[in-house]
Amino acid sequence: VDLTEPEEFAELFDRYYAHLHRYLHRRVGRELADDLAAQTFAEALRSRGRYDPGGAGPGPWLFGIAHNLLRAHRRQEERQLRAFARTGVDPVVAVDTDAIAARVDAASSGPRLAAALARLRPRDREVLLLFAWAGFGYQEIADALGIPTGTVRSRLSRTRRRLRTLLDAQAAAAAETMEVSE
Amino acid sequence: MNELDLTRRFREEVPPPDPVQTARARAQVLAGAVPTGRSRRPQRARLRLVAIGVAALGLAVAVASGVVVRGPRVVLATAAADELRRVAGVAAARPDPGRLTPGRYWYVRSTGAVMATVGDQPSYSYLLEGTRELWVAADGSGRLRETTAGRPRFLTARDRANWVASGSPALESGTTDERFRPGGLSPGATVGDGSYESLLALPTDPDKLFEHFHQQAAGHARGTEVEMFVLVSDALRETPAPLQLQAALYEVAARIKGVNLVRRATDPAGRPGAVVWMVDREGMRHELYFDPATATPLGEREVVERAGAMGGLPKGTVVGYSSTLAAGVVGSVTARLTR
Numbered sequence: 001v002d003l004t005e006p007e008e009f010a011e012l013f014d015r016y017y018a019h020l021h022r023y024l025h026r027r028v029g030r031e032l033a034d035d036l037a038a039q040t041f042a043e044a045l046r047s048r049g050r051y052d053p054g055g056a057g058p059g060p061w062l063f064g065i066a067h068n069l070l071r072a073h074r075r076q077e078e079r080q081l082r083a084f085a086r087t088g089v090d091p092v093v094a095v096d097t098d099a100i101a102a103r104v105d106a107a108s109s110g111p112r113l114a115a116a117l118a119r120l121r122p123r124d125r126e127v128l129l130l131f132a133w134a135g136f137g138y139q140e141i142a143d144a145l146g147i148p149t150g151t152v153r154s155r156l157s158r159t160r161r162r163l164r165t166l167l168d169a170q171a172a173a174a175a176e177t178m179e180v181s182e
Numbered sequence: 183m184n185e186l187d188l189t190r191r192f193r194e195e196v197p198p199p200d201p202v203q204t205a206r207a208r209a210q211v212l213a214g215a216v217p218t219g220r221s222r223r224p225q226r227a228r229l230r231l232v233a234i235g236v237a238a239l240g241l242a243v244a245v246a247s248g249v250v251v252r253g254p255r256v257v258l259a260t261a262a263a264d265e266l267r268r269v270a271g272v273a274a275a276r277p278d279p280g281r282l283t284p285g286r287y288w289y290v291r292s293t294g295a296v297m298a299t300v301g302d303q304p305s306y307s308y309l310l311e312g313t314r315e316l317w318v319a320a321d322g323s324g325r326l327r328e329t330t331a332g333r334p335r336f337l338t339a340r341d342r343a344n345w346v347a348s349g350s351p352a353l354e355s356g357t358t359d360e361r362f363r364p365g366g367l368s369p370g371a372t373v374g375d376g377s378y379e380s381l382l383a384l385p386t387d388p389d390k391l392f393e394h395f396h397q398q399a400a401g402h403a404r405g406t407e408v409e410m411f412v413l414v415s416d417a418l419r420e421t422p423a424p425l426q427l428q429a430a431l432y433e434v435a436a437r438i439k440g441v442n443l444v445r446r447a448t449d450p451a452g453r454p455g456a457v458v459w460m461v462d463r464e465g466m467r468h469e470l471y472f473d474p475a476t477a478t479p480l481g482e483r484e485v486v487e488r489a490g491a492m493g494g495l496p497k498g499t500v501v502g503y504s505s506t507l508a509a510g511v512v513g514s515v516t517a518r519l520t521r
Binding site: 111169 | 376
């Protein structure tokens with residue numbers, strides 16, 4: 001890909017915008033995703049001379065830029081996750097749908113997962129969500145975040161372990177609730 | 183379903199981007215017009231939706247347990263700017279922590295708590311106090327040790343009741359102690375990509391630094407000014423910012439409109455100091471504590487200012503706080519500072 005060619009850059013936009021936007025939307029909500037997705041491409045256009053065609057591809061490069069922008073919104077992301085955990089209404093989804101429809105039923109794992117995600121370390125959450133939501137492999141995550149592949153592997157497995165522990169603790173708490181109410 | 187599948191399904195229902203918005207973004211990007219036309223849409227509609235959802239859930243405001251605090255009594259916006267400007271001068275005269283050279287670590291010990299929520303609906307939220315020790319080198323390698331202990335403080339009486347109804351399960355506490363390879367930790371906190379280089383790349387000219395944070399915060403859901411305030415506060419409290427930069431950060435805080443000051447306050451660890459604070463659009467009050475004599479940042483706290491914020495919490499509910507007890511440069515990941 002020669003990104004200095006305007007057509008090629010336009011093609012890059014068409015290929016990746018929706019994917020990137022969806023990822024950002026899931027992390028911080030639609031409005032911020034609108035801003036951050038556009039800013040990512042604006043920044044990519046500005047720094048396209050620095051794109052390394054020998055890397056893992058334009059996807060990781062773009063997501064890497066997006067993550068640099070996203071980090072400033074870490075608190076916002078965590079607040080939204082905690083609000084979802086607490087109220088059962090996901091503020092990220094409630095913007096677009098009827099608030100009542102956005103309210104998950106009691107059997108949903110949404111609030112529990114939100115609570116657990118909010119408690120992960122920001123850097124661990126990045127790796128997990130690039131893997132689970134962006135569909136990236138180790139090499140692509142390493143490329144996006146500028147860290148060694150080995151670090152990605154160990155961080156992902158540690159994060160999954162931590163997530164399991166957090167979810168198990170919650171499941172145990174929920175089970176006790178049921179026993180008590182029966 | 184394992185944790186990875188659960189994560190994959192989380193927020194799976196978000197809709198694709200709006201085609202009109204996409205076309206506009208595409209045109210702006212390709213024209214080289216930086217999309218500074220950030221959305222100025224007011225956040226009210228969204229907040230109202232969420233508020234309705236909360237009301238529908240019947241999350242009535244309950245009389246709080248021990249976490250509620252009284253709001254500051256003194257509100258002096260121009261006094262805040264004057265005081266922050268004065269403190270910037272004091273900061274400039276402080277001993278410089280110096281550059282982090284290889285083999286040296288920025289060490290921070292703090293106490294604090296963030297809100298944790300457990301259980302399916304009805305869930306319960308609580309604060310569990312802990313100590314955090316961070317050793318971070320310029321390359322992002324280092325060590326993080328976190329200990330939580332003590333009695334949980336439930337956010338409201340309802341949270342406590344839900345916990346009791348759940349059989350009063352033990353709440354997660356204990357110690358984690360981890361070593362990190364380069365890139366594992368962020369010496370720059372929320373500055374740029376979190377690297378030490380990003381931190382050092384910040385301009386120390388207050389005008390340019392203000393512009394930097396303004397660009398980063400513009401159009402933020404919480405409000406541009408509040409977001410700037412929080413970013414500046416993070417950079418002050420959590421990073422090995424060089425001396426000139428610390429002074430510039432206080433300068434920038436002085437220029438943010440709507441900052442309030444209480445001259446005589448007590449930080450979350452009970453130490454005397456001054457506090458500057460702002461309230462965001464969602465009704466949360468963000469506080470930054472500092473020692474007016476030395477310009478040392480002491481800590482931060484986040485409190486519900488408008489009843490109903492954060493999913494129906496009463497005014498005065500503390501949802502998180504942190505106090506820096508020691509900070510400075512050390513020679514290894516086992517060395518500690520006492521203050």
